[in-house]
Amino acid sequence: MHLPDMSSLSPTARVILGLLAWQSRTGYEIKQVTDRSTRFFWGASYGQIYPELRRLEDAGLVDSREEPRGRVPRRVYSLTEAGRRAVDGWLAEVDESYEIRDEGLLKLFFGDLVPPEQLLDLVGRRRVWYQETAALFRGIGDELDELDETSGTVLRYGIELMEWNAAWWADLEQRLS
Amino acid sequence: MHLPDMSSLSPTARVILGLLAWQSRTGYEIKQVTDRSTRFFWGASYGQIYPELRRLEDAGLVDSREEPRGRVPRRVYSLTEAGRRAVDGWLAEVDESYEIRDEGLLKLFFGDLVPPEQLLDLVGRRRVWYQETAALFRGIGDELDELDETSGTVLRYGIELMEWNAAWWADLEQRLS
DNA sequence: GGAGGCATGTAACCGGTTACATGATTTA
DNA sequence: TAAATCATGTAACCGGTTACATGCCTCC
Numbered sequence: 001m002h003l004p005d006m007s008s009l010s011p012t013a014r015v016i017l018g019l020l021a022w023q024s025r026t027g028y029e030i031k032q033v034t035d036r037s038t039r040f041f042w043g044a045s046y047g048q049i050y051p052e053l054r055r056l057e058d059a060g061l062v063d064s065r066e067e068p069r070g071r072v073p074r075r076v077y078s079l080t081e082a083g084r085r086a087v088d089g090w091l092a093e094v095d096e097s098y099e100i101r102d103e104g105l106l107k108l109f110f111g112d113l114v115p116p117e118q119l120l121d122l123v124g125r126r127r128v129w130y131q132e133t134a135a136l137f138r139g140i141g142d143e144l145d146e147l148d149e150t151s152g153t154v155l156r157y158g159i160e161l162m163e164w165n166a167a168w169w170a171d172l173e174q175r176l177s
Numbered sequence: 178m179h180l181p182d183m184s185s186l187s188p189t190a191r192v193i194l195g196l197l198a199w200q201s202r203t204g205y206e207i208k209q210v211t212d213r214s215t216r217f218f219w220g221a222s223y224g225q226i227y228p229e230l231r232r233l234e235d236a237g238l239v240d241s242r243e244e245p246r247g248r249v250p251r252r253v254y255s256l257t258e259a260g261r262r263a264v265d266g267w268l269a270e271v272d273e274s275y276e277i278r279d280e281g282l283l284k285l286f287f288g289d290l291v292p293p294e295q296l297l298d299l300v301g302r303r304r305v306w307y308q309e310t311a312a313l314f315r316g317i318g319d320e321l322d323e324l325d326e327t328s329g330t331v332l333r334y335g336i337e338l339m340e341w342n343a344a345w346w347a348d349l350e351q352r353l354s
Numbered sequence: 355g356g357a358g359g360c361a362t363g364t365a366a367c368c369g370g371t372t373a374c375a376t377g378a379t380t381t382a
Numbered sequence: 383t384a385a386a387t388c389a390t391g392t393a394a395c396c397g398g399t400t401a402c403a404t405g406c407c408t409c410c
Contacts, residue, residue, distance in 0.1 A: 010369065011278070018287040028389050038286060041277045045371060050391055072378050072389060091291050094302065096281035100218045101188070104273040105334065109215060110195040111327030114268050119327070125271065150288030150296070157282065157345065164341050168334065187397065205361050222399060227363055249361060249406050 009090055012048045013056060017079060017087045020062060024078040027053055036140060037151065040158055053077055061086050104129075120176050127169035134162035186267055189225045190233060194256060194264045197239060201255040204230055213317060214328065217335055230254055238263050281306075297353050304346035311339035 009017070015038055019030055027049045034044045056062045061083035067076045079087070104126045111119045137159040146152050186194070192215055196207055204226045211221045233239045238260035244253045256264070281303045288296045314336040323329050 011280075012369080014280075014283065018283070018290070021287065021290055026389075027391090038283065041279045041282045043370090046391075047372075047393095048370060069388080070379070074389065087287075087290065091284055091287065092295065096284060096299075096303065096306075097278065098281065098306075099276075099278040101274065101276040102218045103188075103191075104275065105218045105331055106191065106195070106215065107268055107273060108334075109328050109331045110198065110264075110268065111330075113195070113198055113264065118269065122273075126273070129273075129275075151286050153288075153349065154282055154286045157285075160345065161341075164338075168337065172330065189397080203361075204363090220398090223363075224365095224400075225398060246360080247407070251361065 009086060010052065011042065012044050012052050013061075014087075014090055015042055015044055016049065016052060016056065017061060017083055017090075020077060020079040021084060021087050024076050026074055026076050030077075037155070040137075041154075056083070116176070120173065123169055123173045123176060127166055127173055130162050130166035130169060134159055134166055137162060186263060187229065188219065189221050189229050190238075191264075191267055192219055192221055193226065193229060193233065194238060194260055194267075197254060197256040198261060198264050201253050203251055203253050207254075214332070217314075218331075233260070293353070297350065300346055300350045300353060304343055304350055307339050307343035307346060311336055311343055314339060 015034060016030055019025060019033055025033070027046070030049055030053075031044065031046060034042070038044075053062065053064070057064060057077070061080060062077045063080055064075050064077045066074065068074050104122065107122055108119075111122070137155065141152075141155050141159065144152065144155065192211060193207055196202060196210055202210070204223070207226055208221065208223060211219070215221075230239065230241070234241060234254070238257060239254045240257055241252050241254045243251065245251050281299065284299055285296075288299070314332065318329075318332050318336065321329060321332065
């Protein structure tokens with residue numbers, strides 16, 4: 001067991017520890033939950049989750065017990081007290097990263113290089129994509145009942161951000177045509 | 178000289194080629210320009226730029242000539258015709274990636290784990306950050322004169338997005354207090 | 355003379371995705 | 383019985399950041 005170095009908590013580790021602070025879960029379940037909730041602003045893949053769970057257990061921030069379903073092996077992870085302290089420590093840090101990677105915006109940036117109708121096509125596609133994503137998020141919200149909690153607030157952020165974007169690109173589309 | 182494989186144009190390569198489509202530049206200048214324009218939705222570091230320029234030259238998408246300033250070595254890169262075709266090809270693709278990594282949102286997601294005043298503090302910090310970033314972008318806009326071009330439109334997007342965020346977090350702040 | 359900007363580059367590291375591999379169980 | 387879902391994991395690869403290293407030139 002190594003010293004838990006809180007300053008080096010990787011992004012994926014933060015998501016995992018946060019989710020485990022609510023309840024114990026398997027790696028598979030963690031993936032499920034992130035796909036339905038944090039995916040759009042903080043995703044996680046199996047290739048990260050399973051090795052990370054090992055590292056976290058190694059560091060003493062989580063522990064696990066085997067809970068097979070029939071003959072299907074299954075390992076449930078729980079937050080330790082040290083893990084809980086690590087989560088609290090991270091939540092108390094006063095620095096939050098923010099990053100966007102938007103290829104549509106990059107293409108718009110270089111929009112002067114293409115004929116107007118191609119640019120208009122791009123803008124229209126983006127508008128549609130934002131509308132569809134907003135609808136997708138609304139659908140997730142309809143299945144949820146915990147919209148009053150902070151996790152619900154984040155979903156609302158997602159919906160409203162997508163709607164804002166849909167409106168912005170629709171506006172640009174109109175001005176270009 | 179290798180075959181230029183357009184389908185494998187890395188994100189950084191796209192930014193570089195796009196900028197070179199406007200005018201020839203050194204690696205240093207490319208960094209300058211991205212820092213003032215695409216940085217907030219598509220950044221680039223020296224550690225990427227210089228090796229990428231080499232690879233692009235190897236692939237025949239750019240070429241370069243030495244243009245030292247006094248005894249300071251300096252290499253100016255230009256887009257070749259194959260490079261221009263690669264840019265046009267990329268711009269014509271109908272698929273654009275979109276990604277957000279927002280640690281503030283992640284903390285809000287787990288907001289139920291912390292005392293209300295700590296959550297309020299986080300929300301306030303985020304609101305301030307968006308306000309400041311909006312102001313920063315507006316400052317960049319004031320120095321620019323090409324606000325009618327598509328690159329100017331992208332800056333406007335940045336400003337308005339930051340303003341929308343500032344308003345959203347301010348609203349949440351008010352409801353929490 | 356010193357600070358800051360111009361200019362180029364590399365090495366180590368890191369976080370993440372994708373594809374692959376395996377097998378049990380449940381559902382249509 | 384076939385497909386989908388549950389469940390775990392690894393290896394190869396990739397794109398990117400950070401820190402480091404070097405040296406000239408200009409302006410205060």
